[in-house]
Amino acid sequence: MPVRVQTGDFDVAREIAALRAGDRRVGAVAAFIGLVRDINDAAAVTTLTLEHYPGMTEKALARIVDEAKSRWSVYDALVVHRVGELKPTDQIVLVVVTGAHRGEAFAACEFIMDYLKTRAPFWKKEQTPAGERWVEARTSDDDAAARW
Amino acid sequence: MITLVYLARLRETLGTSGEKVEPPHEVGTVAALLAWLRTRGGAWAAELAPGRAVRVAVNYDVARPDTPVKAGDEVALFPPVTGG
Numbered sequence: 001m002p003v004r005v006q007t008g009d010f011d012v013a014r015e016i017a018a019l020r021a022g023d024r025r026v027g028a029v030a031a032f033i034g035l036v037r038d039i040n041d042a043a044a045v046t047t048l049t050l051e052h053y054p055g056m057t058e059k060a061l062a063r064i065v066d067e068a069k070s071r072w073s074v075y076d077a078l079v080v081h082r083v084g085e086l087k088p089t090d091q092i093v094l095v096v097v098t099g100a101h102r103g104e105a106f107a108a109c110e111f112i113m114d115y116l117k118t119r120a121p122f123w124k125k126e127q128t129p130a131g132e133r134w135v136e137a138r139t140s141d142d143d144a145a146a147r148w
Numbered sequence: 149m150i151t152l153v154y155l156a157r158l159r160e161t162l163g164t165s166g167e168k169v170e171p172p173h174e175v176g177t178v179a180a181l182l183a184w185l186r187t188r189g190g191a192w193a194a195e196l197a198p199g200r201a202v203r204v205a206v207n208y209d210v211a212r213p214d215t216p217v218k219a220g221d222e223v224a225l226f227p228p229v230t231g232g
Contacts, residue, residue, distance in 0.1 A: 122231025123156035137228030
């Protein structure tokens with residue numbers, strides 16, 4: 001499966017090794033890892049709860065990966081996204097792309113993240129000392145996705 | 149019968165994660181469905197008011213105001229996404 005949604009953590013080295021296992025064409029692997037920060041919009045974040053829409057999430061992610069593969073000459077791609085309760089420094093999301101050369105792998109990896117941020121049905125809620133709040137969508141994320 | 153699913157902030161403000169509804173026959177699009185739900189007033193009118201950032205998916209695909217809805221569909225309402 002090129003996309004997975006899970007509550008548990010992921011092992012980056014293991015995921016990369018599995019994605020490129022035995023593929024002698026691969027000359028470049030680009031990876032992005034998103035993490036939970038301890039501060040967002042000037043407030044301390046104690047817990048980040050991630051919710052998604054089962055059924056649509058996997059479909060939306062698979063579509064984004066397919067589009068990346070059709071736009072760039074890359075061999076394979078993987079998206080792992082966590083849901084549930086996470087703490088600062090925890091890993092949230094992993095995107096890995098394999099290709100022959102770095103340029104295409106970097107571009108496809110960034111495209112997948114930009115599209116994921118604006119098209120995949122995930123929502124973040126932050127617990128802060130002042131109470132909990134839903135994270136608001138950023139227009140800068142829309143701008144980033146519109147570049148492609 | 150249409151299955152409605154409310155996600156994230158909308159689930160909390162509307163006070164339910166979903167319901168099954170039987171709108172009038174003339175309700176055949178996403179826009180018409182939202183307009184019909186707004187007639188309930190209260191949180192429905194406020195949250196689904198024109199200009200509010202409400203996203204809609206029909207049968208797990210992103211929908212637009214003119215996307216058709218029909219009996220048997222699953223229609224999800226949610227705020228702009230914030231994953232990654």
